[in-house]
Amino acid sequence: MTSANPSLVAPSPAGSAGPAFAEIRQETLALTRRLFVQLARRPSTLVAGVLQPLIWLVLFGALFANAPTGLLPDGMSYGRFLGAGVIVFTAFSGALNAGLPVMFDREFGFLNRLLVAPLRSRSSIVLASVLYITSISLIQSLAILLTAALLGYGWPGGAGLLLTLVTLLLLTFAVTALSLGLAFALPGHIELIAVIFVANLPLLFASTALAPISFMPPWLGWLAALNPLTFAIEPIRAAYAGPFRLTDVVLNAPYGSLTAAACLGILAALALGLFLAIRPLLDRKLS
Amino acid sequence: MIDLQHVSKRYGGGRKATPVLALDDLCLSVPAGTLYGLLGPNGAGKTTALRILCTLLAPDAGTVRLGGMDALADPRAARRLLGYVAQEVAIDKILTGRELLRLQGDLYHLRPADRQGRIGELIELLSMHDWIDRRCGTYSGGMRRRLDLAAGLLHRPRLLVLDEPTVGLDLESRAAIWTVLRQLRDQGTTVLLSSHYLEEVDALADRLAILEGGRVIAEGTPAELKAALGGDRVTLRVREFSDAQEAGRVRELVLACDGVRQVVVNRAQGYSLNLVVDNEAVVERLRGQLAQAQLPVFALAQSRPSLDDVYLQATGRTLMDAELAVAGQRDAKAERKQAMR
Numbered sequence: 001m002t003s004a005n006p007s008l009v010a011p012s013p014a015g016s017a018g019p020a021f022a023e024i025r026q027e028t029l030a031l032t033r034r035l036f037v038q039l040a041r042r043p044s045t046l047v048a049g050v051l052q053p054l055i056w057l058v059l060f061g062a063l064f065a066n067a068p069t070g071l072l073p074d075g076m077s078y079g080r081f082l083g084a085g086v087i088v089f090t091a092f093s094g095a096l097n098a099g100l101p102v103m104f105d106r107e108f109g110f111l112n113r114l115l116v117a118p119l120r121s122r123s124s125i126v127l128a129s130v131l132y133i134t135s136i137s138l139i140q141s142l143a144i145l146l147t148a149a150l151l152g153y154g155w156p157g158g159a160g161l162l163l164t165l166v167t168l169l170l171l172t173f174a175v176t177a178l179s180l181g182l183a184f185a186l187p188g189h190i191e192l193i194a195v196i197f198v199a200n201l202p203l204l205f206a207s208t209a210l211a212p213i214s215f216m217p218p219w220l221g222w223l224a225a226l227n228p229l230t231f232a233i234e235p236i237r238a239a240y241a242g243p244f245r246l247t248d249v250v251l252n253a254p255y256g257s258l259t260a261a262a263c264l265g266i267l268a269a270l271a272l273g274l275f276l277a278i279r280p281l282l283d284r285k286l287s
Numbered sequence: 288m289i290d291l292q293h294v295s296k297r298y299g300g301g302r303k304a305t306p307v308l309a310l311d312d313l314c315l316s317v318p319a320g321t322l323y324g325l326l327g328p329n330g331a332g333k334t335t336a337l338r339i340l341c342t343l344l345a346p347d348a349g350t351v352r353l354g355g356m357d358a359l360a361d362p363r364a365a366r367r368l369l370g371y372v373a374q375e376v377a378i379d380k381i382l383t384g385r386e387l388l389r390l391q392g393d394l395y396h397l398r399p400a401d402r403q404g405r406i407g408e409l410i411e412l413l414s415m416h417d418w419i420d421r422r423c424g425t426y427s428g429g430m431r432r433r434l435d436l437a438a439g440l441l442h443r444p445r446l447l448v449l450d451e452p453t454v455g456l457d458l459e460s461r462a463a464i465w466t467v468l469r470q471l472r473d474q475g476t477t478v479l480l481s482s483h484y485l486e487e488v489d490a491l492a493d494r495l496a497i498l499e500g501g502r503v504i505a506e507g508t509p510a511e512l513k514a515a516l517g518g519d520r521v522t523l524r525v526r527e528f529s530d531a532q533e534a535g536r537v538r539e540l541v542l543a544c545d546g547v548r549q550v551v552v553n554r555a556q557g558y559s560l561n562l563v564v565d566n567e568a569v570v571e572r573l574r575g576q577l578a579q580a581q582l583p584v585f586a587l588a589q590s591r592p593s594l595d596d597v598y599l600q601a602t603g604r605t606l607m608d609a610e611l612a613v614a615g616q617r618d619a620k621a622e623r624k625q626a627m628r
Contacts, residue, residue, distance in 0.1 A: 030393030
């Protein structure tokens with residue numbers, strides 16, 4: 001252990017400033033890799049994240065299989081109706097958990113290790129979480145898409161698949177921003193888990209994931225028509241229903257009709273707004 | 288290499304907590320290439336000082352210069368310069384030691400080829416071959432600390448800062464870390480470590496500062512500080528357990544003896560007497576006086592002044608008493624909050 005070691009100290013400091021982009025890429029990829037190694041060695045969250053929506057899909061699909069035809073718009077089967085809701089809910093709850101690893105890093109002091117390092121940009125820490133959660137959400141969503149297809153609930157075409165992915169990305173960004181903000185604002189993981197727990201199911205039930213607005217009492221209809229999940233669900237549902245255009249009306253809300261493009265616009269604005277909203281918080285905590 | 292001037296830091300002051308002045312106009316200057324010790328009881332402000340130095344914490348007032356640079360103005364340059372080994376070892380239990388070092392290398396932007404070689408060197412230096420590819424969650428305290436030291440050294444920092452690096456470690460790990468720290472110093476790295484072990488700082492440090500209440504109360508080489516106190520220390524017990532009355536009587540007698548500067552009755556040690564005397568000759572004179580007064584001598588031990596005596600002289604209490612005094616006051620929850628971002 002104590003053998004002479006001439007190269008313990010080098011004359012030139014290693015890691016002299018390289019190009020900024022290369023450094024940001026190096027640190028972001030390293031942090032993302034860490035999250036994936038954790039996932040590979042502890043896959044239970046991924047497995048649970050895929051299993052839970054599958055169970056929703058099978059159980060709810062069966063529960064309402066005999067719903068009277070004509071209950072749903074255009075005589076859609078309940079399974080086909082439900083698919084879009086479950087896909088969106090999967091991406092949503094996955095992204096809602098995005099803050100947990102960050103919270104644990106705060107609590108265990110690992111974040112301090114990152115903050116002592118000469119990171120080119122501390123946004124790398126946030127960026128790594130976004131990359132990780134987005135990939136996980138997409139993997140989970142694809143699993144649901146495939147299962148829904150196997151259950152005979154249909155498959156969106158090429159354009160529909162593209163629309164689905166774009167919608168999911170926007171929703172994931174928005175919710176990830178929210179969750180990361182919470183991870184820095186709340187005092188500990190107990191509080192974060194409590195917020196996730198309280199937000200999760202009510203947002204599901206107060207959306208059009210399980211039933212159309214026409215089926216709801218007016219007050220719930222209003223809530224559902226304001227719920228961000230609804231803006232993600234309806235375009236995907238339209239993609240499932242068959243050929244569509246972005247200018248098609250996909251949501252008949254109490255306050256008016258929204259096209260697919262409008263829904264996407266709202267989601268994009270939400271994602272952007274949330275990222276801007278948490279910026280000051282992240283700056284304060286990470287500087 | 289390190290120059291802190293008039294640094295103050297106050298914690299808390301929210302709705303519930305009364306603010307705590309952790310650093311009070313702290314000035315500290317560490318020459319390049321020294322192994323420097325920061326000694327003080329828990330709660331003296333050691334960790335706060337190190338966290339400010341490592342850019343983890345912004346001071347309320349004062350300047351921080353590292354290697355001639357203003358660390359507050361250019362924290363990234365400061366971070367590239369220094370390696371930090373925190374008190375609470377922050378490792379990812381799921382990763383292996385090697386993976387953690389790789390991650391660390393990427394955070395410091397080492398080139399991949401350089402990184403691999405460097406990791407190999409450190410595995411060798413800190414004898415980590417046997418377990419470096421096991422998950423960190425399975426490591427003992429000594430292994431974790433060695434891994435953390437390796438992570439701190441990965442980018443060949445010119446300044447290594449360690450917060451209580453050997454607290455709670457087995458002797459073997461402790462010795463191993465001491466050896467590496469000495470070796471680093473010999474090769475030109477400036478090493479700053481905090482400790483509340485007197486022996487550690489005495490044995491290891493070229494220079495030291497004693498911290499108390501967030502300020503430096505004594506600074507110098509261990510030899511200088513002890514020599515400045517002057518005199519020898521003598522512990523006298525006439526019986527294994529005396530009582531207050533007898534101790535008082537002996538105290539009068541001893542005080543009358545030529546060359547005795549100071550006598551303290553140590554109640555906690557069974558009314559033994561702690562003396563400061565001019566030199567060795569005084570001890571012999573004391574023996575004579577005691578024999579004349581027909582008092583027995585159960586123990587009469589003489590020693591050179593230690594760092595504990597330096598501390599005692601500066602604060603009026605021993606380091607251990609200071610530790611005990613704060614032991615009950617520490618608020619683990621509040622401290623974790625301070626460390627959390």
